[in-house]
Amino acid sequence: MIRIVLVDDHPVVRHGLRGMLEREPDLTVVGEASSGPEGVATALALHPDIVLMDLRMPGGDGVTATEQITAKSTGIRVLVLTTYESDRDILRAIEAGAGGYLLKDASPSELADAVRAAARGETVLAPSVASTLVRQVRKPPPPALSARETEVLRLVAKGLTNADIGRTLYISEATVKTHLLRTFTKLDVTDRTAAVTTAMEHGLL
Structure with missing residues (x-):
């Protein structure tokens, strides 16, 4: 019997999941939690085979809870079950x-099969999620900005003009422009807004 803990802040979702899973003869729900911290406590107390973890919950997020559960118990497998599939959430x-x-x-059958596969130690990914991970692996590494270029771009992101940035960093406006032009080249962009957006996408700001 595969023992499962459900972690989701919506009681209706938990009720629906319990009903779907317990229709399967080899699956049983042994506990529920409505937040990340409660999920960690429940999982460590009950030692289920699988934790079905929502990602975004008001009482504490699922990523932190996942990290804590897997760090403290290698025998518990955490499966994220969420409506969110942004690159950042997945990674x-x-x-x-x-x-x-x-x-x-x-579907109920897909969920049940995924739980069984995870219990066997397999990695289970929705097709769209698998595609995202492949795309991330193939993505070239982010460009390296110097400390000064990062500093200048951070001030650009705050809405400061070149003159304002120069006064803040005690450098000339011409030097600010030079740093920005080098940043544009490294990020392969042509303007300030694109530079800030691209830098954020790469986790540089």
Whole structure:
């Protein structure tokens, strides 16, 4: 019997998941929690085979909870089950130790099969999530900005003009422009807004 803990802040979602999973003869829900911290406490107290973890909950996020559960108990597998599939959400969850990432539009049979696969130690990913991870792996590494270029761009992001930045950093306006032009080249952009946006996408700001 595969023992499962459900972590989701919506009681209706937990009730629906419990009903779907317990229709399967080899699956049983042994506990529920409505927040990340409660999920950690419940998982460590009950030692289930699988934790189905929502990502965004008011009482504490699922990524932090996943990290804490996998750090404290290697025998518990965490499967993320969420409506969110942004690149950032997926990468954070996998880096935290999640053994899989599923979306809430999965069918009951897909969910049950995913739980079984995770219990066997397999990594389970929704097709769109797998595509995202492949794309991330293939993505070239972010460009390296110097400390000064990063500093200048951070002030640009705050809305300061070149003159304002020069006064803040005690450098000339011409030097500010030079730093920005080098930054534009490294980020392959042509204006300030694109530079800030691209830098944020690469995690440089």
